Amino acid sequence: MSNVLELQESDVHHGHEAHHEHHHHETFITKYVFSQDHKMIAKQFLITGMIWAIIGGLFSVLFRLQLGYPESTFPWLEDLLGHWAKGGKILPEFYYALVTMHGTILVFFVLTAGLSGTFANFLIPLQIGARDMASPLLNMLSYWFFFLASIIMFSSLFVQTGPASGGWTIYPPLSALGDASSGSKIGMDLWLTSMAMFIVSSLLGGLNYISTILNLRTKGMSMTRMPLTIWALFFTAVLGVLSFPVLLSGAILLLFDRNLGTSFFLSDIYVNGKILPNEGGSAILFQHLFWFLGHPEVYIILLPAMGMSSEIISVNSRKPIFGYMAMVGSLFAIAILAFLVWAHHMFVTGLNPFLGSFFVLLTLLIAVPSAIKVFNWLTTLWRANIRFTPGMLFAIGFVSLFISGGLTGIFLGNSALDIHLHDTYFVVAHFHIVMGVASFFGMFAGVYHWFPKMYGRYLNNTLAYIHFWITIIGAYLIFWPMHYEGLAGMPRRYYDFSGWESFKMFGGLNEFISVVAMIVFAAQLLFVLNFFHSIFKGRKVTTANPWGANTLEWTTPIRPGHGNWVGEIPEVYRGAYDYGKDGREFIPQTEPVGENESHH
Amino acid sequence: MSTAAVQQGTKWWSGGRSPFNASYGKVMMWYFLMSDAFTFGAFLISYGTIRFSQNHWVDPNHVFNSFPFAGHTNLPLAFVSLMTFILIASSVTMVLAVHEGHKMNKAGVEKYMLWTILGGLCFLGCQAWEWTHLLTGQHEVLVNGQLEYWNTTVAHNPFGPEVMFNGKEVATPGPIAFGSYFFEITGFHGFHVFSGIIINIIMYLKTKMSHFEQRGHYEMIEKAGLYWHFVDLVWVFVFLCFYLI
Numbered sequence: 001m002s003n004v005l006e007l008q009e010s011d012v013h014h015g016h017e018a019h020h021e022h023h024h025h026e027t028f029i030t031k032y033v034f035s036q037d038h039k040m041i042a043k044q045f046l047i048t049g050m051i052w053a054i055i056g057g058l059f060s061v062l063f064r065l066q067l068g069y070p071e072s073t074f075p076w077l078e079d080l081l082g083h084w085a086k087g088g089k090i091l092p093e094f095y096y097a098l099v100t101m102h103g104t105i106l107v108f109f110v111l112t113a114g115l116s117g118t119f120a121n122f123l124i125p126l127q128i129g130a131r132d133m134a135s136p137l138l139n140m141l142s143y144w145f146f147f148l149a150s151i152i153m154f155s156s157l158f159v160q161t162g163p164a165s166g167g168w169t170i171y172p173p174l175s176a177l178g179d180a181s182s183g184s185k186i187g188m189d190l191w192l193t194s195m196a197m198f199i200v201s202s203l204l205g206g207l208n209y210i211s212t213i214l215n216l217r218t219k220g221m222s223m224t225r226m227p228l229t230i231w232a233l234f235f236t237a238v239l240g241v242l243s244f245p246v247l248l249s250g251a252i253l254l255l256f257d258r259n260l261g262t263s264f265f266l267s268d269i270y271v272n273g274k275i276l277p278n279e280g281g282s283a284i285l286f287q288h289l290f291w292f293l294g295h296p297e298v299y300i301i302l303l304p305a306m307g308m309s310s311e312i313i314s315v316n317s318r319k320p321i322f323g324y325m326a327m328v329g330s331l332f333a334i335a336i337l338a339f340l341v342w343a344h345h346m347f348v349t350g351l352n353p354f355l356g357s358f359f360v361l362l363t364l365l366i367a368v369p370s371a372i373k374v375f376n377w378l379t380t381l382w383r384a385n386i387r388f389t390p391g392m393l394f395a396i397g398f399v400s401l402f403i404s405g406g407l408t409g410i411f412l413g414n415s416a417l418d419i420h421l422h423d424t425y426f427v428v429a430h431f432h433i434v435m436g437v438a439s440f441f442g443m444f445a446g447v448y449h450w451f452p453k454m455y456g457r458y459l460n461n462t463l464a465y466i467h468f469w470i471t472i473i474g475a476y477l478i479f480w481p482m483h484y485e486g487l488a489g490m491p492r493r494y495y496d497f498s499g500w501e502s503f504k505m506f507g508g509l510n511e512f513i514s515v516v517a518m519i520v521f522a523a524q525l526l527f528v529l530n531f532f533h534s535i536f537k538g539r540k541v542t543t544a545n546p547w548g549a550n551t552l553e554w555t556t557p558i559r560p561g562h563g564n565w566v567g568e569i570p571e572v573y574r575g576a577y578d579y580g581k582d583g584r585e586f587i588p589q590t591e592p593v594g595e596n597e598s599h600h
Numbered sequence: 601m602s603t604a605a606v607q608q609g610t611k612w613w614s615g616g617r618s619p620f621n622a623s624y625g626k627v628m629m630w631y632f633l634m635s636d637a638f639t640f641g642a643f644l645i646s647y648g649t650i651r652f653s654q655n656h657w658v659d660p661n662h663v664f665n666s667f668p669f670a671g672h673t674n675l676p677l678a679f680v681s682l683m684t685f686i687l688i689a690s691s692v693t694m695v696l697a698v699h700e701g702h703k704m705n706k707a708g709v710e711k712y713m714l715w716t717i718l719g720g721l722c723f724l725g726c727q728a729w730e731w732t733h734l735l736t737g738q739h740e741v742l743v744n745g746q747l748e749y750w751n752t753t754v755a756h757n758p759f760g761p762e763v764m765f766n767g768k769e770v771a772t773p774g775p776i777a778f779g780s781y782f783f784e785i786t787g788f789h790g791f792h793v794f795s796g797i798i799i800n801i802i803m804y805l806k807t808k809m810s811h812f813e814q815r816g817h818y819e820m821i822e823k824a825g826l827y828w829h830f831v832d833l834v835w836v837f838v839f840l841c842f843y844l845i
Contacts, residue, residue: 129615134624203635211627219616241635249642253784261755262780264646277755280654280777285646292642572615 026562034144036136037562041143042122043454046447048143048150049114050528055154056105057521063098066090068514070496070507084162092495093182096165099493100183101157103168104191108198109153111301111439113146116240119304119446120209120233122454126553127227129218129570131563134211138204145201149194156190164191167493169290172265172283176257179271189258192251199244199251206244209237218552220572224328225589227551227576228321231328232307235335236300243296243339250289257281284349291342298435299338303331305442306373306402309395311576312449313377315549316392317384318585320577322376330369337366347415348422356415363413370406374399385580389547390464391449397472398441404476405434408483423493426486429479437475444471444527451531452546456559457538463530467523474520478513485509550588551576629823633830636792640834643788644841647781654775658759660843663752666737668729680843683726684835687793690719691832694825701818706807709821713804716828720797727790731783742770754780782842789838792831799824 035041062081065074066089073088084094121139125132133139156163165183166174174180175188213234217226253264257278265286266278314321321327343351343359351359377399386392408430411417421427444467451459486492490503497503497510545554552572556564570590578587582598612619620627651657661676668679693715700708738749739758742765750758750773760774803824812818 134628138628203632207628207631207635210631211624214620214627215618215622215624217615219614221615222611222613225615241631242638245635245639246642249639249646252788253643253646256754256780256784262784263755263776264650264780264784280650280775282650282653285649289642289646 034140036132036140038121038125038133038136038139039454039560039562041139042118044143045113045117045121045146048147049110049118050531052105052109052114052150053524054528056102056110057524059098059102059105061518061521062090063095063102064514064517066095066495067497068511070498093162093165095495096167096181096493097162097183097187100165100167101153101163104153104164106436107168107297107301108195109150111436111443112240112297113198113201115304115439115443116209116233116236116300117143117146117205118443119229119308119450120205120237122450123229123553124209124212124233125216126453126556126560126564127230127551127576128213128216128221129552129565129572130212130216131565131569133208134216135208139208142201142204142208145197145204149197149201152190152194152197156187156194159186159190161185161187163187169287169294170254171290172254172257172286173269176254176265177269177271177276178258189255192255192258195251196248199248202240202244206237206241209233210241213237218569218572221552221589224325225572225575227307228310228324228327228331229304229307231331232303232310235331236303239296239300239303239335239338243293243300246289247293250286250293253289254286284346287346287349288342291345292339294345295342296338298431299334301435301439302402302442303334305398305439305445306331308442308446308449309398310373310377310380311551312391312395312445313380313399314577314579315449315547316387316389316395317380318387318548318579319380319384320579320581322379322382323372324575324577326372327376330372333369334366337362337369341366341413344413344415344418347418353415360413360415364410366413367406367410370402374403374406389448390459390461390468391445393465393468394441394445394448397468398438398445400472401433401438401441401475405430405432405438409434420489421486423491424486425482425490425492428492429482429486432482433475433479437479441472444468447531449547450553451534451538452541453553453556453560455535455538456541457534458541458546459534459538460530463526467527467530470523470526471520474516474523477516478520481509481513545588548586550574550578550586552589555588555590623819625819625823626826629826633826636830637834640785640788640837643781643785644837647777647785647841650777650781654777656761656774658757658774658778660845663734663759664730664843666733677843679726679730680839683723683730684839686719686726687723687832687835690716690723691829693719694828698818698822698825701812701821704813704818706810706813709807709812709818710804713800713807713821717797717800717804720793720800720828724790724793724797727786727793731786734779734782740770742772752779752782754783785838786842789831789834792834796824796828796831799827 031037032040035044062077065077074085075088077085077088077090081090081094084091084097090098121133124130153163161182163183164170164175164187165181166188170188170191175184178185178188213226213230217223253262256262257264257266261277263278263281265283266276266281267283269276269278310321310327341359341363343355344363347356347359381396408426412421412427412430448459448464451457485503485506488502488506490497490506498507541558544556544558547554552570555570557566572589573592574587574589576589579585581587612621618624618627664680665674665676666679667673667675693712697709697712697716700712734752736751738751741748741750741758741760742763743750747765747770750756752758755776757774757776757778758771759778760772762769762771764770803821806812806820807818812820
C-alpha cells in the first residue's frame with residue numbers, strides 16, 4: 001500500500017498534465033492500470049501487443065532454426081526448451097506448436113488487438129474531436145478481456161502436453177480429438193477459451209469505435225471530412241463486430257465436440273484402429289465458419305494499416321491525398337467483398353467447382369478497389385515534396401509490400417491455379433507479405449508518426465532508419481524466395497524437407513531465409529529498444545504540430561490530459577487534406593474557409 | 601461522455617450530434633444485436649447444413665408431444681406453443697414498461713418490469729422441464745438387433761426410422777445431430793434469456809431506487825427492451841427450425 005502511495009506522490013510531482021482542465025484525482029492504479037482514458041488504453045494495447053510480437057517473433061526464429069538446419073543439433077535449445085528439444089533438436093510436436101502459436105499470436109494478438117486496439121483507441125477520439133470514447137468503461141473492459149485472453153493463451157505455452165498445435169486455423173478433426181496429437185489436449189481447450197475472451201474484447205472495442213465515430217464527431221466533422229484513418233478504423237470495427245461472432249459459434253461448437261461428446265464436426269473417424277461413435281458431422285462446416293471470420297480478419301488487419309498509410313503519405317508528401325472519395329469508396333468495397341470471398345480458402349476441400357467459380361470472381365474483384373488505393377497512393381507521392389521521416393518510409397514500404405503481396409493474391413484467387421499452389425510456400429509468402437509484413441509496416445508507420453503525440457517525445461531517427469532498411473530488405477529476402485519454393489511444390493507446415501529428393505535443392509535457400517529471419521528479428525529488438533528508451537529519454541516535442549498536419553490531434557496540448565482539449569473542443573471547417581493549397585503548406589481542419597479560397 | 605450539446609439547425613451527418621438522433625448506448629446496442637444475430641445465424645445455418653445432409657430427421661410432432669402433469673399425452677407442440685406464448689407475452693409487457701418509462705411513470709415501469717421478469721422465468725422453467733423430459737424420458741430403440749431404452753442426449757437419438765421387429769414397429773437410432781443441435785442452440789438461447797432476466801432484474805432495481813427518475817429518462821429500460829425483443833425474435837427462428845419444420 002505504501003508503495004502505491006509513493007508512486008502516486010512522485011506521479012504528482014513529475015506529472016506533465018497536472019494542470020489540464022479535466023484533472024481528476026488520479027492514483028497510479030487509475031492512471032496507468034485501470035485507466036479509462038482512451039490514450040492510456042491505446043498504450044496498454046500497444047505495449048501488450050509488442051510483448052506478444054516479441055514472443056511470436058521468437059517462435060518464428062525457433063522454427064526457422066529447424067527449417068534452416070534440419071540436420072544440426074543445438075544443445076542450448078535443450079536448456080531453453082527442456083524436453084521439447086531433446087538432444088538440442090526441436091521435436092516435431094513442438095515444431096507444430098511453434099507454427100500454430102506464431103500464427104495465432106501474430107494474427108490475433110498483435111495485428112488485430114495490438115494494431116486496431118492501439119490506433120482505434122488512440123486516434124478515433126483525437127481525430128474526430130471527442131473527449132474520449134463513447135463508453136470509457138467498456139473501453140477499459142475491452143483491454144482487460146484482451147489481457148485475460150493473453151494470460152490464458154500464454155499459460156497454454158506451459159502445460160505439459162504443450163499449446164495448440166493444429167495450425168492457427170484449428171481445423172477439426174485434428175483440433176476436435178484430444179487423442180489426435182499432444183497439442184490437441186488441454187492446449188486446444190485453452191486456445192478456444194482464450195479466443196472466446198478475445199472475441200469479447202474485440203466486440204466491446206468494436207462497438208465503442210463504431211458508436212464513437214457515428215455519434216461523437218465534433219461540430220463540422222462530417223463523415224466526408226474525416227481523415228482516412230478514421231474511415232479505415234470504422235470499417236475495421238464493422239468487420240470485426242460482424243465476423244468474430246461467427247468464429248465464436250465455431251469455437252463453441254468445437255468446445256462441445258471436444259468436451260461434451262457431440263459430433264458437429266466429426267464423422268466416421270478411426271483412431272488407433274478403433275471407430276469413434278461420432279457420426280453425421282462435417283469438418284468442412286468448421287472451415288466455413290472459420291473462414292467466414294478468417295477472411296474478413298485479413299482486412300481487419302490490413303485496413304487500419306491502409307488508413308494510417310494514407311494519412312501519413314499525404315502529410316509527408318505535403319499534398320492532398322489523391323481521390324479522397326475513391327479511397328473511402330474502395331475501403332467500403334473491400335469491406336463488403338471481405339464477407340463474400342471466404343471459400344477461396346477452401347477450393348481444394350471438394351467444394352463444388354461451379355460454386356468455386358463465384359468465389360473466384362468475387363475474389364478477383366477485390367483487385368479493383370485494391371488497385372484504386374495503390375493508384376491513389378502512388379499519385380499522391382507523384383511529384384510530391386516528400387519528407388522521408390521514418391513514418392513516411394514505413395508507409396511507402398507498406399505500399400510496396402501491398403503491391404508485391406497483392407499481385408500473388410491474383411494467382412491464388414484462381415481456383416485452377418490454387419490446386420497446385422494450395423498449402424505450399426507460395427501461400428506462406430503471399431499472406432506474409434500482403435497482410436503480415438505490410439500491416440506491420442502500417443503499424444510501425446503509425447508508431448513512428450504518432451509517437452510524439454503519445455509520449456511527447458520523438459523516437460531516435462538513426463535507429464529508426466536502420467530498423468526500416470533492415471526490415472524492408474529482410475522482408476523481401478525472406479519471402480521472395482518462398483514464392484519459388486512454393487511454385488516448385490514445397491508444402492507448408494512440414495517439419496523437415498531434407499528427406500524429399502525434390503526439395504533437397506532448397507536446403508541452402510532455407511538456410512539463407514532462416515539467417516535473414518534472425519537478422520530481421522534482431523532489428524525488431526532495435527525498435528523495441530528505441531521505443532522504450534525514447535519514452536523516457538527521447539528528444540522532447542516542443543511544438544504542438546511537429547509534422548505540420550491538418551488533423552485535430554495536433555491541436556491538443558503536446559501531452560494531452562484526459563479530455564484531450566483544454567477548453568472547448570475545436571470546430572471543423574474543412575477536410576483533412578488541404579495541403580499545398582493557395583501557396584500555403586497546410587491548412588488545419590480548424591481554420592474556417594476563407595472567402596477567396598480556391599477549390600482543389 | 602454522452603453526446604455533446606445538440607445544435608439545432610445543423611445537418612444530421614455534419615458532426616456535433618448523433619446522425620440517428622440516438623444516444624451512443626442505443627447505437628452500441630443495435631450493433632451488438634447485429635453481432636449476436638451473426639452468432640445465432642452461424643448456429644442455425646450450421647444446423648440447416650447438417651440436418652439436410654441426413655437421410656432421416658426426427659418428426660417434431662412425435663418428439664415434442666408431452667405436457668407437464670398430463671402423463672403420456674399426445675399433444676404435439678402444445679407445450680412449446682405455450683412457452684412461445686409466454687415469451688411473446690413478456691415482450692408485450694416489456695413494450696408496456698418502455699411506454700410507462702416515456703410517461704415517466706415509475707410505478708408503471710416497476711409493474712411491467714416485474715411481469716417481464718416473471719415471463720422470462722416461466723419460459724426458463726418450461727425449458728428446464730422440456731430438457732428434463734428429453735434427457736430422462738426412455739424410448740424403445742432397436743440397436744444391433746436388440747431392444748434398448750434410450751433417452752435423448754447430445755449423443756443419443758431414439759427417434760430414428762422405424763422398422764418391423766418381432767411383429768411390431770420399433771424405432772432405430774436417429775441422427776445424433778438432432779440432440780446435439782437441439783441442446784446446443786436452445787441452450788445458447790436459454791442462456792440469452794437468463795442474461796436478459798438478470799439485466800431486467802437490475803433494471804427493475806434501478807427503477808425502484810429511482811436512478812432513472814433522477815436521470816430524467818428511462819432510456820436504460822429501452823436498451824434492455826431492445827435486447828429482450830431480440831432474444832424473443834431469435835426464439836421465433838429457433839421455434840421455426842426445431843419445432844415446425
